Amino acid sequence: MSKKILVVAGDGIGPEIVAEAMKVLQALQADGSIDVSIEDALIGGAAYDAAGDPLPAETLEAAKASDAVLLGAVGGPKWEPLHISKRPEKGLLGLRAGLGLFANLRPAILYPQLADASTLKPEVVAGLDIMIVRELTGGIYFGQPRGIETLPSGERKGVNTLVYTESEVDRICRVAFDIAMKRGKKVCSVDKANVLECTEMWREVAVKAVADYPEIELSHMYVDNAAMQLVRAPKQFDVMVTTNMFGDILSDCAAMLTGSIGMLPSASLNADGQGMYEPIHGSAPDIAGRGVANPLATILSVAMMLRYSLDAPAAAERIEKAVSQVLDQGLRTADIMSEGMRQVGTAEMGDAVVAALT
Ligand SMILES: NC(=O)C1=CN([C@@H]2O[C@H](COP(=O)(O)OP(=O)(O)OC[C@H]3O[C@@H](n4cnc5c(N)ncnc54)[C@H](O)[C@@H]3O)[C@@H](O)[C@H]2O)C=CC1
Ligand SMILES: CC(C)CC(=O)C(=O)O
Ligand SMILES: [Mg+2]
Numbered sequence: 001m002s003k004k005i006l007v008v009a010g011d012g013i014g015p016e017i018v019a020e021a022m023k024v025l026q027a028l029q030a031d032g033s034i035d036v037s038i039e040d041a042l043i044g045g046a047a048y049d050a051a052g053d054p055l056p057a058e059t060l061e062a063a064k065a066s067d068a069v070l071l072g073a074v075g076g077p078k079w080e081p082l083h084i085s086k087r088p089e090k091g092l093l094g095l096r097a098g099l100g101l102f103a104n105l106r107p108a109i110l111y112p113q114l115a116d117a118s119t120l121k122p123e124v125v126a127g128l129d130i131m132i133v134r135e136l137t138g139g140i141y142f143g144q145p146r147g148i149e150t151l152p153s154g155e156r157k158g159v160n161t162l163v164y165t166e167s168e169v170d171r172i173c174r175v176a177f178d179i180a181m182k183r184g185k186k187v188c189s190v191d192k193a194n195v196l197e198c199t200e201m202w203r204e205v206a207v208k209a210v211a212d213y214p215e216i217e218l219s220h221m222y223v224d225n226a227a228m229q230l231v232r233a234p235k236q237f238d239v240m241v242t243t244n245m246f247g248d249i250l251s252d253c254a255a256m257l258t259g260s261i262g263m264l265p266s267a268s269l270n271a272d273g274q275g276m277y278e279p280i281h282g283s284a285p286d287i288a289g290r291g292v293a294n295p296l297a298t299i300l301s302v303a304m305m306l307r308y309s310l311d312a313p314a315a316a317e318r319i320e321k322a323v324s325q326v327l328d329q330g331l332r333t334a335d336i337m338s339e340g341m342r343q344v345g346t347a348e349m350g351d352a353v354v355a356a357l358t
Helices: 014-030 044-051 057-064 091-098 166-181 197-210 223-232 244-257 296-308 313-328 346-357
Strands: 003-010 036-040 068-073 103-109 129-135 143-150 156-161 186-191 217-222 239-242 267-269 275-277
Touching: 003 014, 003 044, 003 057, 014 036, 014 068, 014 296, 014 313, 014 346, 057 091, 068 091, 068 296, 103 166, 103 244, 103 296, 129 166, 129 244, 166 186, 166 197, 166 239, 186 197, 186 223, 186 244, 197 217, 217 223, 223 239, 223 244, 239 244, 267 296, 275 296, 296 313, 296 346, 313 346
Parallel strands: 003 036, 003 068, 068 275, 129 239, 186 217, 186 239
Antiparallel strands: 103 129, 103 267, 143 156, 267 275
């Protein structure tokens, strides 16, 4: 049965990288590997400019009616003064919350061809394969109260609130445990339980939940140490599970171990298996419009979509193999360029992946 995909390209490099991911989807559609219908919608700054709203009601409705959403990236300096990404019911946060996408999976895998591009020594990262499981609809990005108020003294006070309920922690830990059962059976829960009560509770809930998974080896680490360990000895990690903000930061850090933030895809899933798929990076305004952005994270996000929402694991594997093949051919966008390789732009990289697929 045909599956519905909603494409929201967004801002900055969003439309450029999504165009390449669409070529891959369309190639798979054309050769009969998948049966999908594709619609577009607006989000972020583009939606604000067109409709005065960074998450128009029709975008949220279309997303709810789809089997999967493919997102580029949102935001940029033009819209930052408007604070559109700080309203939890609006923009990207609103779309994630509106779809209930509480589980964000961010695989940090080093393609062996990119060992030279990693910020770490080849022997420290060879074979790196970490799954970061980030809670995505709670924590400090959503907690109330939030905002900036002016005190009677005239001084301003900025407030954000870190909140988790036990059930929110329990469900994300179970996602991490289920994933770990299919991998190395090791989960490191990352918190700041020495300082923050909310994450002290997080740790207690993780310990209670793991009792249902006798084969899982659960460890705990404070987030500052986890950041350090990621760049010291990343292969000690199999699955990491953590809060919304800690996962946001640690995954950008882990991305560099694989060569570039332009290499890391993600899947954001709800309780019904519906998903949104996006690269972990943002709209990269510094390189937008130049045709130099790396589209591989977005293309690999399509592979995650095929695996998690479209029940097409063979097609997902074909995409991953095609990416490996273009790297074997020596093609590199600027962010992963190294000596002796051939530098290509966004579109040439997308075309090469399609050629390797077919
Ligand atoms: N999921 C999303 O839509 C996200 C949106 N943002 C938004 O994006 C805007 C820019 O944020 P930044 O902090 O600069 O983060 P960013 O991830 O957009 O860029 C950080 C750095 O990585 C580079 N980069 C990112 N993606 C790349 C790619 N595919 N190929 C090559 N280089 C790449 C950029 O050129 C920049 O130097 C902001 O408005 C921010 O709010 C930031 C993160 C995630
Ligand atoms: C709106 C932000 C939380 C986006 C971001 O940085 C991310 O999801 O990685
Ligand atoms: Mg981020």
